[in-house]
Amino acid sequence: MISRHLFSGALAVLLASTGLALLPAHAAQTELRLGAAAADVGNLDPHFASSTSDRTQVAWIFGALVRFAPGSTDPATIEPDLAESWQASDDKLVWTFKLRHGVQWQHDYGEVTAEDVVFSLKKAADPKRSAFASDYTAFKSVEAVDPYTVKITLSSQVPSMLGLLTNYSGGFIICKKAYEERGDDFTRNPVGFGPFQFESMEPGVAVHYTAHQGYFRGKPKIEKITYRLLNAAAARDLAFTAGEIDVEAGTADQRWLQRVKAAPGVKIDIFDPSELAVLHLNRTQKPFDDIKVRQAVAHAVNAAEIAQFRGADFTRVAKSVIPSNNLGLNPDPGLLSYDVEKAKALLAEAGYPDGITIKMISSQMPSYATTDQILQAQLAKAGIKLDLQPVEHATWHQMIRKDLSPLVDYSAARFPVADIYLTQFYDSKSAMGQPAQVTNFSHCSVADKQIEAARTEVDPEKQIALWQEAQKLIVADVCGVPITETAQVWARTDKLDWGFELKGSMSLGPLLTEQTHFVD
Template structure:
């Protein structure tokens, strides 16, 4: 969905920012892209640990995978070769062989990408000590380099989508073995990939700088420099965009912002998938939430429809289940409780809290999270649940919630659109915080382990979906979390900027920057 107009840059703003208006400067600006991020700093540019929205956006520019989603799409049907030029599988889909392109070059002069790099990367992605996505690769029995340009993957059992695990997303990114071993811990903030843009430098709290990877195998990017500025405050991003200091900005999922920006001349608003599912995860191991009646009270106290309407129907819809609605295996009617304040109060009283209770919750300062948390706070208060919000910078918040420091976690996420991925990462006991395979199971949910595991090896597609749907019912009944809304990605850009493709979706949760991006004359 796009909205178009014509951008006018005020003369005073141009003078105050030192922006000259001469044609020669305008031409020079065509080679540099400036973006404004809704973040205070970078977190981790090792792609196997990149979990925040901002980090995911950046690693997708730096790295590639064996295969990739076609630019502008999140549809698994569009998956195409990236580093791999071809592949084949045995009849039982347990052994896969990938032929790699010859001559693909690493950034910063690290030489050619080989099968050894692929083996190293996928083994790292499957290692819980070196990856946040290791559970996704539990079925990997072996990854072997047959020769410098051939990789063989053997599975212990069938998986819902092997290609999905090998895309330019999460654990599927390929990294330079040599660079990783040379740079050690420094790799997280000084990465090397084979993607279209290479990392140059970080100004902590200010910006990340990139340059074009001139030897990118699809061709040298048309954009030569990229500056990714940290502008955590929405007002600051809006001012920077309207004054011409940045060309692209993370939008605000607020209908008032949308209406204001739709009226701005010379701007294009990109609203694209995947819609991030926001769930209020409830830690079943911490009092008073070890009592299911208290968890149920929270669920009945919340009114997702009101939140969706407030946020804006153009990019927000009510969640249907505990997994995103675009996932294969969705149960559209898992038995979600309907808003009922009286029932919420009665459950609290039955659990021993007739006068309500007070709960502390760590809240991300990222604007979209902060707004949702304030809405949750207001709704819970009506049922007698006082939510004390403790704001934290977004990257710090990510670290804190992964230490079980908050009994309630408002978390928005999109994953590869097959039910297994989301169910495994958020509701599988082995993904629980503190477990060796820790991912994002903040609730310590375990009620659907049997169904999640069985679905992975189920060869009948119909039965596999039935198991996923049963898992969702169990998770909802146990109130491991309360699904709230699904919110699309929203960015605004100058109309002279062309991504090089129609931006309908991006698994990196931000605009995918490829060699095709350019400024129109």
């Protein structure tokens, strides 16, 4: 009788001699392919990443002192990341963070230390090296007490200290050595300590990532990520349907949602934060230096129609000039109602009885392009002709920051405390052309006093009252016309498991962690 071991060995030799081999057991997929609504990469320095696509990617690369629990945008879920513990003085002006030992940078740049944290937060607070510097004006000093201890001293209390230190915007920690070595190349060749590391880029085609083998929470289950740049919605849909990508950025359109939901083997993720779309009017440029013209635009915009077109599953009419999930929202700030005849009358009073033509630079990103085309049709009814000039999304970002468009349709979500949104979009220090410019495209200045006072107000009720007063003033001056709030929407194969319940992501796209994986 031939033994089982001898038989197995003989079979293996036979298969080898005939050019065949024993088939291995089926292994789960380890390469993740995503289709992004972007034509190219803008900036992967997290302190400058502002587009949805760039924000999505930097959240995979970088970490912070603390982080939102994966799948959440609720500040109550903020938990340790690089910092394993922290404490604050009784007056909340001095914060001390103890760092984890042994956290490694990607690409063999060594251990993350307090020196990197100090460098990163000082960079985040520098208007020349960060788009979010205004968030950190209360940071008096950031010091490395020892290699694993960081002390931050504030000049005044801030509305949400931990919020400024999360895995979001200026809170990301970057590798000091890599930044100094790579210089300008860091924007497209970054180094962080997150679960996935940047490998290479094909401009206008794809960005490639690999698992960070030394990630302190454990080796990621996904080994490779291909982030394809598919700006055209039709191209993403075709790639997804053909199985060329596993995940695609969705389109804020009800017809798209119903079509994709009906396909077999597909899951839809609709998650926070909802991005607030506001039509910003540059008050320093004609004809919008006349409040009657600004009021005419506000009366001509039918936000309900736009929300209905996009779809109730993920879109609602905006309530104010800040997102409705923000602490400090004024739910009734005095928004002007939709009234075409009133809009025409105001234009006539302003000296434009035959209407006006306005040049508007428009992003080619589908969600923006659709809204702008609807706005074009709506405003035309009131005699306001929009001369839309579409450009690629990254280029659009650059152009609107140079005041090249008197109208700017901009969608954004920020940390959900009113101070952040009010400061970035309506504080005069954040206006285009100012040293601390962020996203104040309207050059609004009417609520500076209230915004600044609220920032240091220690009484929570008084602080909220100041934020609500600021919103009334901004609405009354028509610095911007709130339109809709639209949640994030992505489609994925049902074989992909994020590793957590995706209810929210401050990066505006799916957060990928060491737990993300495919199921058989």
